[in-house]
Amino acid sequence: MNCEDLLRYLSDYIDNGLSEKLRADAEEHLATCRNCQVVLDTTRQTIVLYRETQREGIPVDRRSALFGQLEKALAARRSGRGLS
């Protein structure tokens, strides 16, 4: 496996989606290619960084207001339907 192949299979390698043979080939290449090892490490770091920073949900002070609005809107639709 060369650098171009490794790059093509990088995501599947990270996700454990490669066959045993391809995984072994990738690992053999990574053991001797510092550049590909850096790309692999920094891609993994990228995933971790976003997983840690993009996990915020609805702001606490807005959550119950949003649910209240939804209940009201649903009730309005249901009563509208009942009248028609």
Added chain:
Amino acid sequence: MPPPTPSIESLRAGDPQALAALFDIHADRVYRLAFGLLRERQAAEDVVQETFLSALTHLDQFQGRSSLGTWLYRVAYNASLTRLRERPSELLPPDEPEAGEVALPRSLVEWGETPEEMLLDAEGRRHLEAAISALPETLRAAFILRDVEELSTPETAESLGISEGAVKVRLHRARLMLREHLAEYFGARAAQKEGEP
């Protein structure tokens, strides 16, 4: 432990506890996808509202082939795309690159910091925001569902209405584009630290 997903029958019957449980389980996830695409809190809240309202008033169209969760994601994704397309085109990220256009990595420098260290300052966070905002929306959606929400490839495919192969291609491109964008900053930062006495 999260509450069990309410049954379709209880939701169709208008059971208030079922509605509360559905909102508890899925509202944050729907919000994160919408915020991930729109990058605005108010717009993301509007999508949450629209998604639940639309899904709950069209429960008869839910055929049970997918889970309720992926069905809600699908509604939220389409609602977010509609809003994005209403924005002036200069505010939109570029379209998805054509097949085979994955750029070779340019920055090959180790970042030399743990993610915790990298997130300590506002500047690092600004670069994260800039990188994800610059990603084409279709790639961003695949990245958020797979790598942030940790959905499986089949679940992501179902949520976005695309094939599993397309999810893999989009995720791969998204990861490489984000890495490249961040590497310009974190790589330079690592090189600078190394040069410090």
